[in-house]
Amino acid sequence: MRGAVIHAPGDVRFETLDDPKILHPTDAVIRTAVTCVCGSDLWPWRGLEPIGDAHPMGHEYVGFVEEVGSEVTAVKPGQFVVGSFATSDNTCANCRNGFPSNCLHREFMSTCQADYVRIPNAQGTLVATDEVPGEELWPGLLSVSDVMGTGWWAADAAEVKPGSTAVVVGDGAVGLCAVIAAKEMGAERIIAMSRHESRQKLAREFGATDIVTERGDEGIARIKDLTDGIGADSVLECVGTAQAMQQALHSARPGGNVGFVGVPHDVAIDGQELFFSHVGLRGGPAPVRRYLPDLIERVVTGRIEPGKVFDLTLPLDQVAEGYKTMDERRAIKALLKP
Numbered sequence: 001m002r003g004a005v006i007h008a009p010g011d012v013r014f015e016t017l018d019d020p021k022i023l024h025p026t027d028a029v030i031r032t033a034v035t036c037v038c039g040s041d042l043w044p045w046r047g048l049e050p051i052g053d054a055h056p057m058g059h060e061y062v063g064f065v066e067e068v069g070s071e072v073t074a075v076k077p078g079q080f081v082v083g084s085f086a087t088s089d090n091t092c093a094n095c096r097n098g099f100p101s102n103c104l105h106r107e108f109m110s111t112c113q114a115d116y117v118r119i120p121n122a123q124g125t126l127v128a129t130d131e132v133p134g135e136e137l138w139p140g141l142l143s144v145s146d147v148m149g150t151g152w153w154a155a156d157a158a159e160v161k162p163g164s165t166a167v168v169v170g171d172g173a174v175g176l177c178a179v180i181a182a183k184e185m186g187a188e189r190i191i192a193m194s195r196h197e198s199r200q201k202l203a204r205e206f207g208a209t210d211i212v213t214e215r216g217d218e219g220i221a222r223i224k225d226l227t228d229g230i231g232a233d234s235v236l237e238c239v240g241t242a243q244a245m246q247q248a249l250h251s252a253r254p255g256g257n258v259g260f261v262g263v264p265h266d267v268a269i270d271g272q273e274l275f276f277s278h279v280g281l282r283g284g285p286a287p288v289r290r291y292l293p294d295l296i297e298r299v300v301t302g303r304i305e306p307g308k309v310f311d312l313t314l315p316l317d318q319v320a321e322g323y324k325t326m327d328e329r330r331a332i333k334a335l336l337k338p
């Protein structure tokens with residue numbers, strides 16, 4: 001088979017690789033239906049995260065089950081499946097407590113930009129759709145494996161409630177999906193912070209009621225203007241930079257909550273400031289597996305259309321172009337078709 005391998009910053013190649021095999025009785029092998037490039041894949045691409053030895057890339061996937069290990073009974077060959085970027089057994093204490101992305105047997109997926117993928121912990125990780133969905137639903141289902149699940153987590157962690165005001169910091173694919181989540185959870189006012197016209201348009205389509213283009217102190221001031229000087233009930237931080245986190249913490253009202261789902265890079269939080277703010281803070285890798293059945297249902301029934309975050313489709317062998325286009329912000333998110 002063939003798949004993407006990163007060798008150095010800016011150097012992703014589509015190469016011939018060994019076909020994945022069942023290594024453990026709990027594994028499955030799937031044939032990729034569609035996969036994609038994640039914003040977080042851009043950190044090593046940009047040289048902002050060490051790469052070490054050349055290695056495969058990709059953690060978002062939907063596909064057809066090819067083969068299962070002897071202990072996998074939940075899915076069978078031929079089924080269309082969705083899984084999380086973090087695998088989980090769905091039985092350990094952390095899974096039972098609702099945090100499968102902190103499963104005691106967790107393995108992060110990292111080889112998904114390829115024709116075939118081995119899924120560890122397949123029994124707990126994979127969820128099959130009732131029937132093979134039409135191709136038009138594949139992008140939406142793919143988004144559920146990471147960005148839509150992560151956007152949902154941002155809203156869940158920030159405790160978005162019916163009638164509330166939510167602020168979304170970040171207009172990447174996760175931020176846009178977070179707008180969908182806030183809307184689905186009943187937020188009455190959804191303020192998206194975005195400076196890019198095409199992304200603002202999609203944010204509005206997904207349910208944003210207001211757009212704030214300012215950043216930093218000016219952005220915080222705008223949010224205060226829009227919330228009677230108090231701040232928002234919920235703030236969904238979907239970037240992971242120091243500036244985005246500051247913006248999020250200062251945009252929440254006393255007693256409000258910040259859900260932070262952007263992988264933090266150089267983020268430091270002032271304890272005194274947090275203490276006196278009365279703002280609640282929760283984040284981490286999204287417990288996507290917990291949300292899968294519900295989000296799959298919402299996508300299959302057409303209630304939500306997170307697949308719209310893919311504004312570029314490329315053949316899988318042009319995966320490097322996907323990185324480049326996203327790095328240059330010419331695309332929100334690149335869909336890759338084997």
Ligand SMILES: [Zn+2]
Nearest residue numbers: 089092095103
């Ligand atoms: Zn577990």
